Amino acid sequence: MADMSMSTAxxxxxxxxxxxxxxxxxxxxxxxxHEEEGTDDEWLMYLELAKLEVFDHLEPWAEAxxxxxxxxxxxxxxxxxxxxxxxxxxADGFHAACSDIAARAAGLPDAHLVCLVGNMVTEExxxxxxxxxxxxxxxxxxxxxxxxxxARWIRGxxxxxxxxxxxxNRYLFLSGRVDMRQVERTIHNLIQSGMVxxxxxxxxxxxxxxxxQERATSISHGNTARRAKEHGDVALxxxxxxxxxxxxxxxxxxxRIVGKLFEIDPDGAVRALAYMMRRRIxxxxxxxxxxxxxxxxxxxxxxxxxxxxxxxxxxxSILEHLIKQWGVEELAAAExxxxxxxxxxxxxxxxxxxxxxxxxxxxxxxxxxxxMTSVLFSWIFDRPVNISVA
Numbered sequence: 001m002a003d004m005s006m007s008t009a010x011x012x013x014x015x016x017x018x019x020x021x022x023x024x025x026x027x028x029x030x031x032x033x034h035e036e037e038g039t040d041d042e043w044l045m046y047l048e049l050a051k052l053e054v055f056d057h058l059e060p061w062a063e064a065x066x067x068x069x070x071x072x073x074x075x076x077x078x079x080x081x082x083x084x085x086x087x088x089x090x091a092d093g094f095h096a097a098c099s100d101i102a103a104r105a106a107g108l109p110d111a112h113l114v115c116l117v118g119n120m121v122t123e124e125x126x127x128x129x130x131x132x133x134x135x136x137x138x139x140x141x142x143x144x145x146x147x148x149x150x151a152r153w154i155r156g157x158x159x160x161x162x163x164x165x166x167x168x169n170r171y172l173f174l175s176g177r178v179d180m181r182q183v184e185r186t187i188h189n190l191i192q193s194g195m196v197x198x199x200x201x202x203x204x205x206x207x208x209x210x211x212x213q214e215r216a217t218s219i220s221h222g223n224t225a226r227r228a229k230e231h232g233d234v235a236l237x238x239x240x241x242x243x244x245x246x247x248x249x250x251x252x253x254x255x256r257i258v259g260k261l262f263e264i265d266p267d268g269a270v271r272a273l274a275y276m277m278r279r280r281i282x283x284x285x286x287x288x289x290x291x292x293x294x295x296x297x298x299x300x301x302x303x304x305x306x307x308x309x310x311x312x313x314x315x316x317s318i319l320e321h322l323i324k325q326w327g328v329e330e331l332a333a334a335e336x337x338x339x340x341x342x343x344x345x346x347x348x349x350x351x352x353x354x355x356x357x358x359x360x361x362x363x364x365x366x367x368x369x370x371x372m373t374s375v376l377f378s379w380i381f382d383r384p385v386n387i388s389v390a
Contacts, residue, residue: 043199043275046268052138054265055150055203061260063149069253070156079167082239083174098174104233105175110377110385112227113177115309116236117186117379118300119220120172122285123243124165124187128195129284130158132210136203157250164243171239182378186290193287198279204261204272211254212281215318218247220310227309255325262326267340270331274343277319277350290378299375302387316354323348 045051084097108116133154134140141151172178199205225240261269288297304310323329331344365388374384 040199043202043205043272046199046202046204046272047137051204051265051268054261055138058260058264059149062153062257065256065260066153066253067149067156069249070153071160071249073159076160077163077242079163079170082167082235082242083170101171101174101235102176104235105177107231108177108228108233108236109231109307110380110383111303111307112224112231112309113380114300114303114377114385115220115307116168116224117172117178117183118285118288118304119224120165120168121183121186121190121288122283123161123168125190125195125284126158126162126165127191129161130154132195132197132200133157133206135200136206137201139203153253157253160246160250164246167239167243171236178379179381182290186288186296186379189289189291190285190287193289195284196282196286198276198282199272202272204268205276207254207257207261208273208276209281211251211258211322212276212318213284214247214251214254215321216281216310216314218244218251219314219318220304221247223309227307255322258322259326262328262331266331267336269326270328270336270340270347271343273322273326273328274346277347281315292378293375299377299387303375303385306387312354312358316351316358319347319354320351323351 084094084101086094089097133150139148139150139154141148141154143151146152172183173180197206197209221240221244225237225244228234228236228240258269258273261272283297283301286297288300290296293299301310305312328344329348331340333341336344370388372386373389374386376382376384
């Protein structure tokens, strides 16, 4: 689940300041909730019983249409299928295979390595990501081994995602191109820092977020696979291609879920989509730090943009795709509230607005010489990577 979605400086709503006496009992619980979540009634309404019961009614549908998208461990690829294994190759064969990986990895540009490390670090932060759907009311795994379709999907999805960080980590270790200790510190820091997510307990908003992220992840890994192949690294191309295929399947699951919400509650679904897009879909690793670069996320995203791994145009294309998939433009005014109609119009106008901003930026940049600056990345032993400065 790694991508470089368009960033925003601060997507966290500031909690309301409580005044007066310290509340107790039920009042204290409500106050604590509002301190944690803010007092944004626009999304807190999705925690009302009528909204949450939708997911109880949808469980048989999820059993038939979502859970089957998981692959059993017996047939799913595993990291040892894609990288050398000492036990099966023997010492000489293993050494030769590892030497081949290092030789091919030597041809990867540093910019692509930075993007690859960033994707791997994000994938390795799985403990955070498994906790995300387990915050969604009505679908979370309450016991850790719940038998509901929703809980089994969460655990199965997490199990499949777990392989992504594993295989990328092993590849980078064998490549010899990166400072693994700095990479490992970055993973440690990111898991400890957590992630930014709006409306974190609402399954409506949460499934929209993950649908967007899974498509972004598939694009990022797919582009990395193509770049690796261009530079002759067939092992990395195969690894990233396998991950991208997984992410496409996961995207299908979450897109189906949100599509069903649009079918049975179009007003609620489109208002949730507009809420998320107004606040931007923020990258899971936006809080990433290596302990040295205070602007590591911004620098990493700039490298990904320039390398064509994940760009602002990709963000727009994902939104266009989801608008089409969920039939947002076709939503009839009669089935929407006034707020729902405004939400629909806002979402449908957004891709054109983003495109105009892209065009303005392109025109502005074409009229003046691009100023470049060198950024040192600790992940690649403090080697510099040039990025353009607006």
